[in-house]
Amino acid sequence: MTSMFGEPIVRREDPRLITGQGRYLDDLGRDALAAAFVRSPHAHARITGIDVDDALDVDGLVAVYTWEDLPGRVGERLPLLIPHPALTHGRTAYALARDVVRHVGEPVVMVVARDRYLAEDAAERVRVTYEPLPPVVGIENAANAAERVHDDVPGNVGAHLVQQTGDADAAISAAPHVLEFRLDIERSASMPLEGRGVYARWDADDESLRVYSSTQTSTSVRMAIAARLGLSAAKVEVIAPDVGGGFGVKIMHPWPEEVLIPWAARLLGREVKWAEDRREHFISSAHERGQVQHVRVGFDDEGRLLGLDVRIQHDHGAYTPYGIIVPIITSTQLLGPYKPGVYRVEFTSLYTNTVIVTPYRGAGRPQGTFCMERTMDRIADELGLDRAAVREVNLIRPEEFPYDQGLIFQDGRPLIYDSGDYPEMLRRIKELIGWDDFGAFRAEAERNGRRVGIGLACYVEGTGVGPYEGGHVEVDSSGRVHVATGLTSQGQGHQTVFAQIVASELGVPIDDVVVTTGDTRRFRYAVGTFASRAAVMSGNAIALASRKVREKALRVAGEALEADPHDLEIVDGVVRVKGNVTASIPLRTVAVLSNPLRYAFDDATAQATQFAVGGSMDEPPLTGEPGLEGTEYYSPPRSTFASGMHAAIVETDPDTAEVRILRYAVLHDCGRLINPRIVEGQIHGGVAQGIGGALYERMVYDADGQLLNASFMDFLMPYATEIPHVETGHMETASPLNPLGIKGAGEAGVIPGSAVIAAAIEDAEGIRITRMPISPSELYHLRLEAAAGTAERTRHARSAAIP
Amino acid sequence: MKPPPFDHHAPETLEEALEVLARTGEDAKVLAGGQSLIPLLNMRLAAPAHLVDINRVASLDTLEVTEEGVRIGALARHARVERSAQAAATQPLLRAALRHVAHPVIRNRGTVVGSLAHADPAAELPAVLALLEGTVEAASVAGRRTIGAAEFFAGPLESSLRPGELATGAFFPALPANAGIAFAEVARRHGDYAMAGAAALVTVDEDQRVSSARVAYLSVAATPLVLDLTGVLERRPPVTCDWAAAAAYARDHMDTDEDIHASAEYRRHLAGVLTERVLRAAAQQAL
Structure with missing residues (x-):
């Protein structure tokens, strides 16, 4: 059998994409009308008037729409996608603002014109008058609630949720040691290089709609559009073309534009396209990360957790269309690979007059990991113990799996870890980074006037959440194998890994396998690409579908070869009798035979016509279904839990306070690897985003709710020059939950970034790092505050007299 | 992020360029490398009625190195100056500073004189010109003049070029002995x-x-x-x-x-x- 599974083959999609052959949203619909939006310049205001007269003078203008123009369900509030009982005050926006705007960038007017230049010219001429209302910016202002984002939401509290495994307060109070502190994480964003975009074509004769969207879920966008526009789903096709990155922001849906563009295309009877520009992306797509965390922890003399109480204030922005998934993940995944003693977590999810918050790669885990890992470092410092040793005593042991943390996870199922080997992983990450030898390295650096530090951070990531995905595998009469799954691709390498699975399961050359994702014409039932779930969900579904096809191929071939299917094997696309290479039949012929025909149109199909096939005259010609194809679905009982540990060595410049990462090491376990090269690529990309979140990226809102750095000039994503070489080690603890034994890998790299960098800087500087990201300017001021006694030094630094 | 409408002028000689600038005056912006101007246009932070594109004016694409210093024409790209061994030998500060100007792709397109005319206080080349007490050469239909660095940089993003005037070149004095x-x-x-x-x-x-x-x-x-x-x-x-x-x-x-x-x-x-x-x-x- 051809075993491609586990091979580090190169990505099959890359030659096309890196030579500019990709077809992204804005490459489509060259003749379509273009839409542009007039967006709110105010963080909070009442709309008092909209005057479009000047815009009407623009030659090439086709239409201008405000909320009042939106009929029926198009004009209703956008859906609250993931309701939750704790989300007592969920609020969503209208596709175009109705009366009140609640963040800078909220769409107010849609303009459609001959091209985007003219659309922007017209949009600039629309005069919207506003009565400014007091804006709520920042978690503290939201919590103080002197002003409200929504009149009918007291305290700006959208949701409040407590989960606990016992009486944490009692456990902490009884503990020999107790610490209490606050942590802060700022906003960042997914920031894919391709923004969002929608292109819609209405076929008036057929009364059907085809929509292309740069989305992470074409199937769900389809259902949303059908519902809003009052169309039967059968009359709506949604296709995700090549998508230039998603990282979470494109799993949010339907975005206002995903409703408005198809609606306008149908109304106008013309193709309409909208391709988001970068400034729009900053102020109207989603952000993430912003949280304040209050920690109280009790522990014993070895640093073992006895009780942990975490209170989280989560900034969810102006609306809650994606529910409270992010703070739920933070509060549950915070526990990482540890046994927390008695755990209590409480979050308050708050409205602010800023862009909405929905999952960004890592989805609440970077914040949770930051919280837990800062706690571990703090305990070690308090007790004067090695930071790795404190982690070691708290780790879940391999024999304790499945391990039930006693909480409810983001999928509504129990938080039960399926497998892992955390002590071995800790041993290996220490070995990889040279943890135990770092003292000598530091001493040498100090002799040369350099300042260095080392940090460690561990996480567990629930991946492959349900409810399900499906796969369709079909062998055609040329021997080509067509694979389709409903979830979408944004650069992950699905063309490669899904083909590897099929090649291995079916026994065909990988070059014969063609993979289609995210096209509702090919596969209508799917959930979407998020939560590191594509390989787990669609990978297993495709494996099951391949097995079904294999079984059918062996049956049909067995009849043709007059052999028992159990004696057959498939090698390189040929079915043959084991041990007898002359008795064989190519899969392409099996495909022909599996579809009994009356009509021939070439030599191949002639073999399947009624006077060509032999067999019994008493049996019907067709057994089962025609065609060498199969569809299967995979639906897991629970998420499967991947894990990882990162270690970093940083150098801080004593003069300029610049931070340079000298080494970055990753130990990673996502179960069985389909393709180690692709997993490493995912890790590298994630690490880059983690470092971005730790040292560079932040959303700088002023007190008025204006985003001050809404461009790539001032929102600093790291370049290749800022990212160190990433040293990677793999472990493969198979998941017992799915047939392939795999776990998700997509988000892993980003999760411990802020935690590990904060730990390393703290170690280098001897000053407590409690908020991330950190810039050189901030580190400089921390040094001044530490010198003045207003910022806290670590105990270790005080005893070792680190300057 | 599409620019508002403008008229594009593509003169092929300096005389034509100066003539268009004289005609369009304050309503015109000169387009050379476009590495600052084009983003400003796309973000609609600038809306000149006329763009005078000097990229076809071959006589401005010059780099002359003499004992006195380095004279750079308005169309010489950063990359050309950065890679010139003669320029580096005569005034090494040019190459040292140019390596900090954005990224190679930007330096392939952006011009030294354009950077000076943009007068961004965060840019490298204005500081270099000021340190070396170099000059900017300006021309208009009325004639030519030479402007010292101290006078040239009038404020943030503000040079002392007058409407109708084109910065045709800049002169960076050579490194003195010792x-x-x-x-x-x-x-x-x-x-x-x-x-x-x-x-x-x-x-x-x-x-x-x-x-x-x-x-x-x-x-x-x-x-x-x-x-x-x-x-x-x-x-x-x-x-x-x-x-x-x-x-x-x-x-x-x-x-x-x-x-x-x-x-x-x-x-x-x-x-x-x-x-x-x-x-x-x-x-x-x-x-």
């Missing part, structure tokens, strides 16, 4: 606008004592700031110079602003650190 240069900056990411940057020109006398020390700064003031630190260094040999005193003097003689990347205080601190670094390096080179 002199050294250094350039350093601290940016958030490689190639970003610096939070602070400094260029130094130090000369020593026949006794190997520092006879002149000047430092130009970027990103610390509305226009390139040049400080003469000769007096603070007390004409000592470099090994005994009190560089920290020079740094302290520099910190005391600038009024920095804060932005989202750096506090005013940190920026001033950095300028001091860089003062020390570039002075040491330039003095070492001068010996």
Whole structure:
């Protein structure tokens, strides 16, 4: 059998994409009308008037729409996608603002014109008058609630949720040691290089709609559009073309534009396209990360957790269309690979007059990991113990799996870890980074006037959440194998890994396998690409579908070869009798035979016509279904839990306070690897985003709710020059939950970034790092505050007299 | 992010270019490399009615190196100057600074004179021109004039070019004998606008004592700031110079602003650190 599974083959999609052959949203619909939006310049205001007269003078203008123009369900509030009982005050926006705007960038007017230049010219001429209302910016202002984002939401509290495994307060109070502190994480964003975009074509004769969207879920966008526009789903096709990155922001849906563009295309009877520009992306797509965390922890003399109480204030922005998934993940995944003693977590999810918050790669885990890992470092410092040793005593042991943390996870199922080997992983990450030898390295650096530090951070990531995905595998009469799954691709390498699975399961050359994702014409039932779930969900579904096809191929071939299917094997696309290479039949012929025909149109199909096939005259010609194809679905009982540990060595410049990462090491376990090269690529990309979140990226809102750095000039994503070489080690603890034994890998790299960098800087500087990201300017001021006694030094630094 | 409407003019000679500029006056912007102007247009932060595109004016695509210095025409790209061995030999500060100008793809397109005319106080080349006391050559239908660096940079993003005038070239004086240069900056990411940057020109006398020390700064003031630190260094040999005193003097003689990347205080601190670094390096080179 051809075993491609586990091979580090190169990505099959890359030659096309890196030579500019990709077809992204804005490459489509060259003749379509273009839409542009007039967006709110105010963080909070009442709309008092909209005057479009000047815009009407623009030659090439086709239409201008405000909320009042939106009929029926198009004009209703956008859906609250993931309701939750704790989300007592969920609020969503209208596709175009109705009366009140609640963040800078909220769409107010849609303009459609001959091209985007003219659309922007017209949009600039629309005069919207506003009565400014007091804006709520920042978690503290939201919590103080002197002003409200929504009149009918007291305290700006959208949701409040407590989960606990016992009486944490009692456990902490009884503990020999107790610490209490606050942590802060700022906003960042997914920031894919391709923004969002929608292109819609209405076929008036057929009364059907085809929509292309740069989305992470074409199937769900389809259902949303059908519902809003009052169309039967059968009359709506949604296709995700090549998508230039998603990282979470494109799993949010339907975005206002995903409703408005198809609606306008149908109304106008013309193709309409909208391709988001970068400034729009900053102020109207989603952000993430912003949280304040209050920690109280009790522990014993070895640093073992006895009780942990975490209170989280989560900034969810102006609306809650994606529910409270992010703070739920933070509060549950915070526990990482540890046994927390008695755990209590409480979050308050708050409205602010800023862009909405929905999952960004890592989805609440970077914040949770930051919280837990800062706690571990703090305990070690308090007790004067090695930071790795404190982690070691708290780790879940391999024999304790499945391990039930006693909480409810983001999928509504129990938080039960399926497998892992955390002590071995800790041993290996220490070995990889040279943890135990770092003292000598530091001493040498100090002799040369350099300042260095080392940090460690561990996480567990629930991946492959349900409810399900499906796969369709079909062998055609040329021997080509067509694979389709409903979830979408944004650069992950699905063309490669899904083909590897099929090649291995079916026994065909990988070059014969063609993979289609995210096209509702090919596969209508799917959930979407998020939560590191594509390989787990669609990978297993495709494996099951391949097995079904294999079984059918062996049956049909067995009849043709007059052999028992159990004696057959498939090698390189040929079915043959084991041990007898002359008795064989190519899969392409099996495909022909599996579809009994009356009509021939070439030599191949002639073999399947009624006077060509032999067999019994008493049996019907067709057994089962025609065609060498199969569809299967995979639906897991629970998420499967991947894990990882990162270690970093940083150098801080004593003069300029610049931070340079000298080494970055990753130990990673996502179960069985389909393709180690692709997993490493995912890790590298994630690490880059983690470092971005730790040292560079932040959303700088002023007190008025204006985003001050809404461009790539001032929102600093790291370049290749800022990212160190990433040293990677793999472990493969198979998941017992799915047939392939795999776990998700997509988000892993980003999760411990802020935690590990904060730990390393703290170690280098001897000053407590409690908020991330950190810039050189901030580190400089921390040094001044530490010198003045207003910022806290670590105990270790005080005893070792680190300057 | 599409620009508002404008008329595009594509003169092929300097005379044609000046004629169009004379006609369009304050309503015109000159397009050379476009690395700053095009983003400003796309973000609708600038809306000139006319773009005078000088990319077809071959006579402006010049780079002349003489004993006196480096004369750079308005169409010479950063990359060409950066790679010129002759230019680097005559005035090494040019190459040292150009390597900090954004990224190679931007330097392939952007022009030295365009960067000067844009007069961004965070840009490298205005500081270099100011330190070297170079000049900008301007032309209009009324005639030509030469503008000294100190006069040329009038304010942030504001030069003393007049409507109808085109910066046709710039002159960077050669490195004098017994002199050294250094350039350093601290940016958030490689190639970003610096939070602070400094260029130094130090000369020593026949006794190997520092006879002149000047430092130009970027990103610390509305226009390139040049400080003469000769007096603070007390004409000592470099090994005994009190560089920290020079740094302290520099910190005391600038009024920095804060932005989202750096506090005013940190920026001033950095300028001091860089003062020390570039002075040491330039003095070492001068010996």
